Amino acid sequence: MRKRITLKHIANEFDVSIATVSKALSDSHEISVKTKQKIREYAIEHNYKPNSVALSLLNKKTKTIGVIIPNIMNTFFAKVFAGIEEKAAENGYSLISCISNESHEKELKTMELLKNGTLDGFILSLAEETQVKENYQHLRNAINEGLPMVLFDRVTDAIECDKVIVDDFEGARHATNHLINTGCKRIALISVIDNLSVGKLRAKGYEKALIENGIEIDPRLIVKIGKHEDFETSMKIVLSDTSIDGLLCLEESSAVQSLELVKRMHYKIPEDLSIICFTNGKLPQYVSPKITTISQHGKYIGETAATMLINRLQGDTDAPFETKVIKTSLIKRESTRSSF
Amino acid sequence: MRKRITLKHIANEFDVSIATVSKALSDSHEISVKTKQKIREYAIEHNYKPNSVALSLLNKKTKTIGVIIPNIMNTFFAKVFAGIEEKAAENGYSLISCISNESHEKELKTMELLKNGTLDGFILSLAEETQVKENYQHLRNAINEGLPMVLFDRVTDAIECDKVIVDDFEGARHATNHLINTGCKRIALISVIDNLSVGKLRAKGYEKALIENGIEIDPRLIVKIGKHEDFETSMKIVLSDTSIDGLLCLEESSAVQSLELVKRMHYKIPEDLSIICFTNGKLPQYVSPKITTISQHGKYIGETAATMLINRLQGDTDAPFETKVIKTSLIKRESTRSSF
């Protein structure tokens, strides 16, 4: 086992001071070419690498970003993570990552743990429980202690910091309009995420589209299904209203489950019922008919968040906070009729 | 902005030495109760947290594990990651994580970057390109420099270290047997991952099952589809052999795509054709009929890998290397006939 060597080892080897070695390796003009050469050769041969922990201590920068994600099994978050990772790596930043599992406590504890100097900043999306409890003190603490933060997707007005959000309102409005324009008269909203800020925004976009089209909002068509309710049973009750001819599902799994259900009920898709859902993962693309989705551009959101944080870390420390709104795209597939 | 305070600040505050503060905060018996009390109060009030970078430098331990994953959009890896994360957090370890995107270069560069002292050890699964090139020098280097490593899923015999692998051979054999036992006569193997060690093992398990059942191996039924070939076109050619009545797909997306294809071709599932696939993600569960899958227990694999590494980091440094083989489970759903 060829352990890592330090400047000290090299200094001893050549009977010079540690400072000389340090300068030689950084190619300082203060050091003679000869000395530089032999030291550099030795360093390479022995695979010298500066100890980044020592550098972090010295520079008070760790080149590390903390990322907290509510749930990595969720396609959208996985995409965002990939985007963050890519931009971070490009800029020489490492990622310390953590999954909050939608738990407020895990989110809080992680932040407390990581505020100890290992990080230059945070990128995070709030846990569901945090959004329900509206308890944001841990975020404020981090900011107060000088840790820049970028919030994405699930954000809160209670905290002032950089943010990257999806235009959920507009995405839902546009999708609802598309349903209306392709002939749907009775569109139900299916939400299993009404706890989340994004769920509420999407619902508002849906309502707005209805109003703009002179369609009355029917509360019976706004379906909120809780985590612990049986989805299929709830949907069957909803679908007992056979006049429903459009479904706007606020995330992908409820759309796929609904699709399979209505197929069993011998609905023709999209003739009898059109479906659109948020989150453009594999699920909606692989089922038949393929489901029209609202893409939130997860990867791009991750890239944007990472870029914003890195910019702040490397300079514009006091620039005013920004909120970037990423437009959604409607990806038309087979579960909706074609526009006229 | 209330910046983080250090021992020095506290020492100045009370006109004592840094050492006294340090001892007071660690509740040393050397320090008087009075002093301890006032220092502790002040520390809490000012939210003192020891700087973990300084501690890392001192202890030469970072309590951080590097995790390299080929692709986070893959359900299996996402599950493994969640498992690693959970066990790591439980034991007070942070995760520096990185996505290799199946690229050998990214894997290599990441490891080089992280070998600089930020990590206590690695957990990784090899990038596809690494398995193709069979270039493992970067792994050897890390081990030589004293960084313990746990390899999972995509491993290699060329490296001696702890490993956690799926019993791919047995899983495929068992699944193939299940197809045979439920009446399939002509079972095709569909592999889009023949580059990977796990793909090869699964193919062997399939062959073994055929042999054991006295069924001749027909090379025309062993279908390897490359990344750049069109999956559907290739499958149509395969299915022109209408005697095929069973499909063993080596990962989930090819199974779902095949399912949708054969449904369009008016096959009855499972009557005309049975399907089993590896990887128990959402995809196979949400389509109709639900696909019978081989679960690799991703989360458990992650937990096991993390536990192995942490054990090695905290003691059994020189224990002999272990390879843990995790048994798969066959999850029977609607795409296979019931056993008699």
Add this chain to the structure above:
DNA sequence: TTGAAAGCGCTAACAT
């Protein structure tokens, strides 16, 4: 009961 000093690995200002 408290403090001084050394050291983890490194850089940078300041000698020589």
Add this chain to the structure above:
DNA sequence: ATGTTAGCGCTTTCAA
């Protein structure tokens, strides 16, 4: 051209 010193924040002898 090279070395000395100090210091990043902390713990741990050893001394007072």
